[in-house]
Amino acid sequence: MSDGKTILNEWADAGECELPGENATDQALSSTLMKGLEILALFNDQEDRFANSEIARRLGLNRATVSRLCKTLMHMGYLRRDTKGNFRLAPRILGLSYPVLAATRWRHQLVGPMREIAEMSTGNVTLAVMSGDQFVQVQTIGDPISFPHIPEPGITGPLHRSASGRALLSLLEGQELYDKLAELRLRFPEEFATHAEDTAASIARCRDAGFCSSYGDWRPNIVALSTPLGETEDGLRVALSCGLPRFRAREDVVENDLGPRLAEAAKSIRMMGIFKPPYFLN
């Protein structure tokens, strides 16, 4: 409780943060590179193809500019054209990810425990790491059929509006937490305010009970549980989460059975010595 209040105070302080210089076109950043990356980031699981003009419209760019950038991206092998002339991501883009996957070998050791949790909860189980103002799933266990989205490494979501994200936030302390919250507030002003209390409560819950829950905060029909695992030696913050379709998740079961069991599983995973434990666990 008092933890929650403390956080909310830090929160309020985070109101006065660096507005100056941010909205002006940062002359130290390469705008061309940004545009190219923004094109790649446009694609998602719902929209896997784009016409040139559609890209131009969404990013507010000239058609000619998009044409040249896409040509470059194709030349580099990250974009392809399908039979109808639309742009698609080329499989080669997976090659950029591989070094990250290869660097996180500890994932493989957690597959066993994750499977157990998946069976116990009859849900999806995921491993997420913090990356900037998002979490990124790096390992998933689950049935691709029973869910609307396909559980795969690479799914990203908001830190402040999801169980995984909040468990990750609970791993931060002091200045670092302060900075991250300021960043989030800056990036999503309205959303941040809406979810501030829930986020604070979830962070406190992670510290006190070892897990937090979210009822559709991110994906409307998914109830999620998450527990902070800790930090790897190379500085990645990791959380373990579990997702259930809403209709199958009774609140009292989630809070009094599943949650504690997930926290328990996290505890035994921490015994493996992969992670530097959260600061609040002595």
Add this chain to the structure above:
Amino acid sequence: MSDGKTILNEWADAGECELPGENATDQALSSTLMKGLEILALFNDQEDRFANSEIARRLGLNRATVSRLCKTLMHMGYLRRDTKGNFRLAPRILGLSYPVLAATRWRHQLVGPMREIAEMSTGNVTLAVMSGDQFVQVQTIGDPISFPHIPEPGITGPLHRSASGRALLSLLEGQELYDKLAELRLRFPEEFATHAEDTAASIARCRDAGFCSSYGDWRPNIVALSTPLGETEDGLRVALSCGLPRFRAREDVVENDLGPRLAEAAKSIRMMGIFKPPYFLN
């Protein structure tokens, strides 16, 4: 046999291809975007961190330029700094890949058959697609421990110097094959010549016997078998491959037992109707 000769002839023709205009700085390509992407592509499973000056040295760029590009990449969330100040890929880069994974749902249907092959062969089994002048693994089954590299989606390799790549090449016919070979020859002039005969033989083998084999052509200590599956509706060419440590792979077993079995498995996978079958299977 005659097929192999035909290919070799096409090969020879491929000698006279567009040298002009290629080496000059293509004014239609965005150089800044290319530099940024080259920075990201620098990382691999062996080298997962770089100092600013090291990047500058490898890409022949000014330190100041690299500083600005990396700042941009960090701003976009694809690069991070570790505690020692080195640049690393940020997990968020996985997010770029997810749309590709989500678009290839058929992968999941093949996990079962792939498991069977893995048990049968006691090796790694992978699903690879063609992307530009490389193959990219999109699904892997196997033991991360028994191999020097970690089997994961995102591993890329050469088309002309690997079993997977050659099986993929065997899916091309006519002009398309011609063009692809020309592209490969242009990009790897010396390597291409060295492996030309093996590549031609492997492509012929895929047509005749339904599989091809490679004894360390790509990874020195790995013997690989591969079979072409076909083409998906959205134009991705797919091959199914199997890798074994060399010491465990007796050549006669590979050629007379494992190979035919892999080809057989491919045949039954093709019955699932996911792929447009190779042109040479009427």
Add this chain to the structure above:
DNA sequence: GACAAGTGTTACGATATTTGAAACAACAAG
């Protein structure tokens, strides 16, 4: 068939972005 509206690409000149040199601070090694 002819027309109109839309798309994607290529020139080309103007302009704005990027570039490299130089200076700086930080740091490590001698």
Add this chain to the structure above:
DNA sequence: CTTGTTGTTTCAAATATCGTAACACTTGTC
């Protein structure tokens, strides 16, 4: 305290990028 790194920033010069315009195509309508 040097000396040699490294990473960042500034600034003017230069170059690469941008938008306009024109082109060839496609698509759909009448």
